[in-house]
Amino acid sequence: MDIDFHQQKKIINMKKLAIISILTLVVFACSKKTTVTKTSSTEKTSSATVSHERFLAGKTVYEAKCGKCHKLFEPTHGNMESWKKWIGWMAPKAKLTDEETALVTDFVSVNALPN
Numbered sequence: 001m002d003i004d005f006h007q008q009k010k011i012i013n014m015k016k017l018a019i020i021s022i023l024t025l026v027v028f029a030c031s032k033k034t035t036v037t038k039t040s041s042t043e044k045t046s047s048a049t050v051s052h053e054r055f056l057a058g059k060t061v062y063e064a065k066c067g068k069c070h071k072l073f074e075p076t077h078g079n080m081e082s083w084k085k086w087i088g089w090m091a092p093k094a095k096l097t098d099e100e101t102a103l104v105t106d107f108v109s110v111n112a113l114p115n
C-alpha cells in the first residue's frame, strides 16, 4: 500500500517533469526566433529585420572596435546611406573582417535614421 502510493507519486512527478521540459523547449524555440523590429516603419536596408543574435553580436563588435579613435557614434547619427559610406571608410581602419563589417551594418541599421 505504502509502496503503491510512492510509485504513483513518482509517476506523477515524471509527468510533471515531462510537461515542464516540453514547456521549456517551446519557450526556448520561440525565444530563438525573436527579432528586433525597427523603431520606425520606414525601410532602411534591404533586410527589414535583424535577428536579436545579430544585433547583439554587432553591438559587441561595434563597442569593441569603433570607439578606439573617437567616441562611439549613436546609430541615430545618420541614415543607412551615410552609415554605409562611414562603415566602408571605417571598417579598414578598425580592421574588421567581412563578417564583422556585416554585423556592424546590421547593428546600426536597427536604429539608424530613415533614408
Ligand code: HEC
Residues within 6 Å of the ligand: 062, 065, 066, 067, 068, 069, 070, 073, 077, 086, 087, 090, 091, 093, 094, 096, 104
Ligand atoms: C583608426 C581609428 C579609427 C577607428 C578604429 C574607427 N574610426 Fe571612425 N573615424 C576616424 C577618423 C579619423 C574620423 C574622421 C574624424 C572624426 O570625425 O573624428 C572618423 C569618423 C567617423 C564617423 C563620421 C562622423 C561624422 O559625423 O562625420 C563615423 C560615423 C565613424 N567614424 C564610425 C566608425 C565606426 C562604425 C567604426 C568601427 C567600424 C570606426 N569609426 C572606427 C577614425 C577611426
